[in-house]
Amino acid sequence: MGLTVFYLLVISIWCVNTRNTLTHEPEDARQKYEEFKLRYQKSYATVDDEYRFGIFKDNLVRAKQLQDMEQGTAEYGVTQFSDLTSEEFANKYLGVQLDELATEEEVDPEEDVTVADDNFDWRQHGAVGPVWNQGPCGSCWAFSAVGNIEGQWFLKSGELLHLSVQQVLDCDHVDHGCNGGYPPQVYRQVNQMGGLQLDADYSYKAAVGKCHTDRSKFRAYVNSSVILSQNEQFQANKLKTIGPLASTLNARTLQFYRKGIMHPTPSACNPGQLNHAVLTVGYGIEQEMPYWIVKNSWSRGFGEQGYFRILRENKSMKLFRSRYLMMRISICYLFTLELWCLCARTTTPEPENARQLYEEFKQKYKKTYVNDDDEYRFSVFKENLLRAHQLQTMEQGTAEYGVTQFFDLTSQEFQIQYLGFKYEDMQDTEEMSPSTRVVMDEDSFDWRDHGAVGPVLDQGKCGSCWAFSTIGNIEGQWFLKTGELLSLSEQQLIDCDNVDEGCNGGYPPRTYGAVIKMGGLELNSDYPYKALAEKCHMDRQKLKVYINDSVVFPRNEHLQAEALKLMGPLSSALNANPLKFYKTGIMHLPVASCFPRALNHAVLTVGYGTENGLPYWTVKNSWGTAFGEDGYFRIYRGGGTCGINRLVSTAAIR
Known part of the structure; x- marks a missing residue:
């Protein structure tokens, strides 16, 4: 065929391999999961239940890792958040993004920084x-x-009022409601509003509504605010004399916190990544370990009846690098700090018809959610509208982006369920063989027109893109050898391939080797797809197809097109993040919008063509025919768009 066989490169690329492979999941994971669902009244549809169980097992592993690194008395384990990915947890409950303060924060030299007593609450x-x-x-x-x-x-009046958080969400026009905020700005906004109503008059809804303050019902006001030094002895003195303080911290570890004094290592809890706002209400010492007492806003079911404790006065670690905030009569300058609780929003406003689009989306794709989850999914939907709009403004081809079946998913949910390569860049040289001809005979070729491509399938909520990509390639190779197009078993690979990881990931070049070791593949009708990993039950008597070898091609797209025409459909990988929003047309995004080295999805390239002077690849996906162009998408050919040329391979049958 005039093609040189290249050595397979040892690359750590996994389709949805997010699991830590060094720490095994507990044997009683299923029992713990069922107890978790019963305790927290969780229920899911069948496929989603397996997906949540996978997340639950990963979180068991993460909790154990935290426990192993814990230097205090904290206990980590199953919590009400154990069915959430880290991104879901952050989106729903965390989110402050902090840039370092540009100014010095020295303690007032006239202040006594010796803590008056060991405990105060x-x-x-x-x-x-x-x-x-x-x-x-x-x-x-x-x-x-x-x-x-x-x-x-x-402290001013002797009266403890329950003030309205909802008023702040609805009427603070500087912060972003359920999508984020910055406490120092809240004080200024409350000052400008003229005060706060009671929660009884303006009750909390956990969603942003139209501002409807009633000035006649204002019960508390604010004059000014201040940010304190990071010296924790100074902070403790201020807390005792001034009252509870608004604080921030890196709260990632709180997803697994049950009780005790938290003292994780910096590697487990980076003190530079503040992402949550809380209220520090006291301090104490237990077994010679000083701690802060902190009130959270995740209900009494969290931690120690809604509170947690964290190490105090650890100058070397600075684990609780909070900027304590308080009000006082004398005005102090607030630092201009971009600090947002869940502020992932850009400056592009959401569409006015977002709610209508959301309701149409739910009807079209038959989506249903309970009340709180519906509001959360609506917020995710709105963020995805903004992302689609951003992609459209940067698109250099003819692709159209908009509402798809994935619009209720966060980027991490989308990746876990449908994508997932972890890619370490290849360090090879990519010189073509001098004897290889790369001049194209024609502008268009499509293996669908020649019988080598089977129907579009749907991988479901299982990270099995690698299996569909590999099987599609082998089906094409078998067709070229025998003239017979068979529907082979992806499930056999998920269950029996011991080098890949089923629904948790895989790497096509290694998959070919696993097929060789198995001795071949069964038909899909004999070993049907389940969208979850099960015990291998391969029947060697039913093996219909074998392979002998495999090839990884250099990245030259002219060579790849020639190889595709000569050898059949090719297994390919790409950065598929934009496919979440893809509807139709030829994708041609700039590198900044689709980094080519960040490969995270495996597909099957079945042809190429040119439209209005724009060369493209025709690519088969595994997300059902509702995706894109009847299950396919087109992507610009010749520029390595989204890394489509970086990992192209095929099986070889002799």
Whole structure:
């Protein structure tokens, strides 16, 4: 064929291989999962249940890793968040993004920084209200600020009021409601509003509504605010004299926190990545370990009846690098700091008809959610509208982006269920063989027109793209050898391929080797697809197809097109993040919008063509015929768009 066989490169590329392979899941994971669902009243559809179980097992592993690294007395394990991915957890409950303060924060030299006593707790003095539940709304910043204001008002008047967090969500026009906020700005906004109503008059909804303040019902006001030094002894003195303080921290580990004094290592809890706002209400010492007492906004079911404790005065670690915030009469300058609780939003406003589009989306794709989850999914949907709009403005080809069946998924959910390559860049040289001809005979070729491509299938909520890509290639190779197009078993690969990881990932070049070791493949009718990994039950008597070898091609797209025409459909990989929004047309995104080295999905390239002077590849996906162009998409050919040329391979049958 005039093609040189290249050595397979040892690359760590996995389709959805997010599991830590060094720590095995507990043998009683299924029992723990069923107990978790019963305790927290969780229920899922069959396929989604397996997906959530996979996340649950990963979280068991992560909790054990945290426990192994814990230097305090904290206990980590199963919590109400154990069915959430890290991104879901962040989107619903965390989200502050912090840039370092550009100014020095020195302690006032006139202040005594010796803590007066070992223990103090404002709960015992009436300055702290009940624990609230923010729900699936990124409103931690509002609960933190309002909790601080309640304490300040108590110290001023002796009256503990339950003030309205919802008023802040609806009427603070600088922050972003359920999509994020920054406590210092809240104080200024409350000052401009003229005050706060009671929660009884303006109750919490866990969703942003239209502002409807009633000035006649304002019960508390704010004059100004200040940010304190990071010296923790100074902070403890201020807390005792001034009241509960709004604080921020890296709260990733709180997803697994059950009780005790948290003291993780910096590698487990990076102190530079603040992502959650809370209320510090006291401090203490237990077994010679100093700690802060912190009120959260995740209900009394979290941690120690809604609170957690974290190490205090650890100068070397600075684990709780919070910017304590308080109100006082004398005005201090607030630092201009971009700090957002879940502020993933861009400056592009959401469409006015977002709600209508969302309802149409649910009807078209038969989606249903319970109340709180519906509002959360609506917020995800709106973010995806913005992303699709951004892609459309950057598109250099003819592709159209918009509402698809994936529009209720976060980027991590989309990746876990449908994508997933982890890609380490190839360090090879890519010189073509001098004897290889790369001049194209024609502008268009499509193996669908020649019988070598089977129907579009749907991998479901299983990270099996690698199996569909490999099987599609082998089916084409067998067709070229025998003239017979068979529907081969992806499920056999998921269950019996011991080098890949079933629904948790795989790498096509290694898959070919696994097929060779198995001795061949059964038909899909004999070993049907289940969208989940099961025990291998391969029947060697039913093996219909074998392969002998495999090839990985260099990245020259002229050579790849020639190879496709001569050898059949090719297994390919690409950065498929934009496919979440793809509807039709030829994708041609700039590198900044679709980084070519970030391969995360395996597909089958079946042809090529040119339209209006724009060369493209024709690519078969495994997301059903509702995706894209009847299950296919087209992508610009010749520029390595989204890395479509970086990992192209085929089986060889002699």
